[in-house]
Each structure stands twice: as structure tokens, then as C-alpha cells.
Amino acid sequence: MAIVSGKPGVDGLSAAVGALRAWQDEGAPTQLHPGDLGWFWRWGAEATAEAVRTWSRDGRILAVGLLDGPDLLRLTTAPDAWRDEELARRVADDVTVPERGVLPAGKVSVEAPTGVRLQELLTERGGWGFDAPWTPLHRDLTEPVHHPGVRIEAVGPERAQVCAAVHRSAFGGGRFTAERWHAMAAGLPFTEARSLVAYDDRGSAVATVTVWSAGPGRPGLLEPMGVHADHRGQGHGRAITLAAADALRDLGASSALVCTPTANAGAVATYMSAGFRPRPEVRDRIRDV
DSSP states (O other): OOEEEEOOHHHHHHHHHHHHHHHOOTTSOSOOOHHHHHHHGGGOHHHHHHHEEEEEETTEEEEEEEESSTTEEEEEEOGGGTTOHHHHHHHHHHHHOGGGSSSOSSSEEEEOOTTOHHHHHHHHHSSOEEEEEEEEEEEEOSSOOOOOSSEEEEOOGGGHHHHHHHHHHHHTOSOOOHHHHHHHHTSGGGGGEEEEEEEOTTSOEEEEEEEEOOSTTSEEEEEEEEEOGGGTTSSHHHHHHHHHHHHHHHTTOSEEEEEEETTOHHHHHHHHHTTOEEOOOEEEEEEOO
């Protein structure tokens, strides 16, 4: 059967999320996680469905991509399809030809796991280089996580505004609101997720994180984590990261994952202080024309 690609529609998002959950494995390199779709869901189910692409054969999803912006496709494939030649060629055609409706002409990026056949095809076709490196970090959750030593509260509807305010301060933007948190929390991936807020000894909200489980025995994801701009340099990043790892362990995750630009040395150091260990750097493929 030929490879069929397209948008899943809102009704098809459940199948895409389910495929991503099933593909998460301790032995796999960094790849698209259901939590990535969960975080995007803050824009609503319709926008998420519009940003997702799937590639299938005979009704089975073999690859899932997320347009995390108009010029960046984040993609992963089923474990047994990493070297599938037909799939790799179809994806390569779809990301290269603007008329296919995946990526536009000009400068674009593709994030795909190291070792998939697609990576080699992009090199063979020419015009695709490598972008700045990112550092994936991993923490095993076999053993209990050390208590962060600060007050941690789970975010529900009544605390969405607090979570959103800390996030806006941490990332310097005004787009994440309580309404966006509610949209995210209504998404399918949030059934296995938690948002947390850390408070200092004066009762101020100082840091926030959302964690995403892919199911018991599978790696979970931190996305995003941020510290309020007025409370940096006081260990709150380490504290909320420890709380995130503990929450994922409680959700049954086998490990906790996070990925940050290598150039952000402070973030790398924060995660390492909370027991995360760096893995080999990864780079997006970039067509800079």
C-alpha cells in the first residue's frame, strides 16, 4: 500500500496522540512526544489539528509531525519504520516541495530523530544543513526524587491565572493566559499531565512547570519550565524541576526528559543540578535558501 499523508482533523487527533504515546521508549533518542502536542493545544483543538501531519500506510500511522510554527516541522516515526525507505522518501518529498502543503518555500527547519532514514535523504538531496545544537537531558525515575524543599501546588482551574502570570514573566511574552491554560488542560494529552507552581517562603509564586506522561513505564516530558524574572538565581529552577520529576514518577513515568538549547548554559546547569544527565546533542535540519 502507498503512503498517505495529510492532516488528521480534530477527530483524528486521538489516533495521533495514541501513536506518539506508544512510540516513547527508554531506548529511543530524543523525539516528538505527546506532551509537545499537549503544549501546542493551548491554541485549541482546531489549531492543533491544523498543525499536525500524519503519514500512514494501510490505515496505520507511521509518522507524526507537528508544525511548531509555519517554518518548523517536528517529526518522529514508529520504531519499526525508522529505516522505511518508502516512508522516508515520501516525507522528504513533502517537506521539500512547498506545494505539498507541509513547509513553505525559503528558510525552513525539520526536527527528526537521529538515525532515521529521512536524515540521510535530506543530506543526499543537498541544500539541508544543521542548525544550532540542543542538549537533551534525562533523569531516571526508578528511585524516589528528593523533595525540593519549597511549597509546590498543582494547578487547577482556580490557579490557572497564577501559572500563566509566572510563565509570562519567565519567558517575557504576554501570549500565555489563563484562557490558554484552560484550552491546554482540555486537550487529550493533559489527561496524563500536571501543571505545578512553586512558592517561596513569603508565599510568592516563583516558578512553574507542566509535565506530560506518555503512560506507565514510558519517558515523560517537561514542557515548559520557567522561573519568574524577579526570583531568579535563588534555586527555584532546581526546586520546580525536582517537583516535576517527582510528579512524573507519581504518574508512572520511567524517566523525565527535557531539551534545551545548548547555548542556554544556565538552563543546562539547572537541569543537571536536579539530577538530569545530558545526552548527545541534537540539531534540526535547516534549509537556508
